Amino acid sequence: MTLIRATHFGPAFAPGQPRQIVVHSVESEIVSGLARSLANGWFRNPANKTSAHTISDPHETIDMVQDTQRAWHCGNGNNTSLGNEHVGRARFTRVQWTTPAGLAMLRNGAQRTARQCIDHKIRPRWLSLAQLARNEDGLCTHNDMRLVRGGTTHTDPGPGFPYDLYLQMVKEAMGLGTSTVQEDDMPFTEAQLRAIVSDETEKTVRKLLTSEKLVAYSDQRLRPAKDLSLSITGALGRSSAYDSNASGGVDQIARAQGLEPEDRK
Known part of the structure; x- marks a missing residue:
C-alpha cells in the first residue's frame, strides 16, 4: 500500500x-x-x-x-x-x-x-x-x-x-466467488429434455384416456360435473407448450384408445 x-x-x-x-x-x-x-x-x-x-x-x-x-x-x-x-x-x-x-x-x-x-x-x-x-x-x-x-x-x-x-x-x-447459484450436476441437452417430456406426456395421456372421468368428459354430449373438470392440457401442466409435436402424439394415443381427436375438442 x-x-x-x-x-x-x-x-x-x-x-x-x-x-x-x-x-x-x-x-x-x-x-x-x-x-x-x-x-x-x-x-x-x-x-x-x-x-x-x-x-x-x-x-x-x-x-x-x-x-x-x-x-x-x-x-x-x-x-x-x-x-x-x-x-x-x-x-x-x-x-x-x-x-x-x-x-x-x-x-x-x-x-x-x-x-x-x-x-x-x-x-x-x-x-x-x-x-x-x-x-x-x-x-x-x-x-x-x-x-x-x-x-x-x-x-x-x-x-x-x-x-x-x-x-x-x-x-x-473478498473471496465470495462470482455466483451463489449451484450448477446442475446432471445437465441435459435439449434433445434429451424433449425425449423426457415426450415419454412423460405419453404415460400421462395413456393414464388419463383410460380414466372413466376423462372419457365421460370427452363426450361433449355429457355436461361435466364440477368434480370432472379435467383437461389433458391442465393435467400435463401444458407440456405441449414445450414440444410443438405433443398435440400430434396425443392424437395418435387417442386413436389407439378408440377415440378420434374430434371427440376430445
Missing part, C-alpha cells in the same frame, strides 16, 4: 462509522500513472479543498487518507463514508469503462474497496437511495450522496459505469 497523504481531511470517524463506500470518477482519461500524479499534485494542493481515501488507475491504487479519518469527498456524506476515486469520466459509456485499461483500473479499485468492506464490516452491495437515507451499510455513488445527503453537485461515476462488473470484482476479491 502506497500512502501519499492529501492536504485536507477531517477528524476521525465517530464510533460505528464509516457505513458506506462512495465510488467516484475523477473526470479524466483512463491512464496509468495518473493516480500517483493526481495524489502528488491535485490532492496535495492546499488550494484544492478536497480529498479522497484512495485513487485507482490501471497500474495501481494510491491511499491518500487513512480509513479511520474523514475525507472531503461528498459533501454531507463525509461523516459516514469512505471515498474511492477512479480515473475515468461520468460521461463514459460501458464500452469506454471496460477497455483493457479500464478493466485493470476497475479491478485495482475493487480490490481496495473489498479490503475496506472486510475491515469495516460493510456488505458488498449497491444501496438504494432509501437504504442510503437510513444510513445502511454498502456501496453508493457520488450522485447518490448528492441526491440523499446534499452538500455536493457531482453526478459521477455516471450511468455508463459497469456497476454489476465492479461489484462482482469486489466480491471476488
Whole structure:
C-alpha cells in the first residue's frame, strides 16, 4: 500500500462509522500513472479543498487518507463514508469503462474497496437511495450522496459505469466467488429434455384416456360435473407448450384408445 497523504481531511470517524463506500470518477482519461500524479499534485494542493481515501488507475491504487479519518469527498456524506476515486469520466459509456485499461483500473479499485468492506464490516452491495437515507451499510455513488445527503453537485461515476462488473470484482476479491447459484450436476441437452417430456406426456395421456372421468368428459354430449373438470392440457401442466409435436402424439394415443381427436375438442 502506497500512502501519499492529501492536504485536507477531517477528524476521525465517530464510533460505528464509516457505513458506506462512495465510488467516484475523477473526470479524466483512463491512464496509468495518473493516480500517483493526481495524489502528488491535485490532492496535495492546499488550494484544492478536497480529498479522497484512495485513487485507482490501471497500474495501481494510491491511499491518500487513512480509513479511520474523514475525507472531503461528498459533501454531507463525509461523516459516514469512505471515498474511492477512479480515473475515468461520468460521461463514459460501458464500452469506454471496460477497455483493457479500464478493466485493470476497475479491478485495482475493487480490490481496495473489498479490503475496506472486510475491515469495516460493510456488505458488498449497491444501496438504494432509501437504504442510503437510513444510513445502511454498502456501496453508493457520488450522485447518490448528492441526491440523499446534499452538500455536493457531482453526478459521477455516471450511468455508463459497469456497476454489476465492479461489484462482482469486489466480491471476488473478498473471496465470495462470482455466483451463489449451484450448477446442475446432471445437465441435459435439449434433445434429451424433449425425449423426457415426450415419454412423460405419453404415460400421462395413456393414464388419463383410460380414466372413466376423462372419457365421460370427452363426450361433449355429457355436461361435466364440477368434480370432472379435467383437461389433458391442465393435467400435463401444458407440456405441449414445450414440444410443438405433443398435440400430434396425443392424437395418435387417442386413436389407439378408440377415440378420434374430434371427440376430445
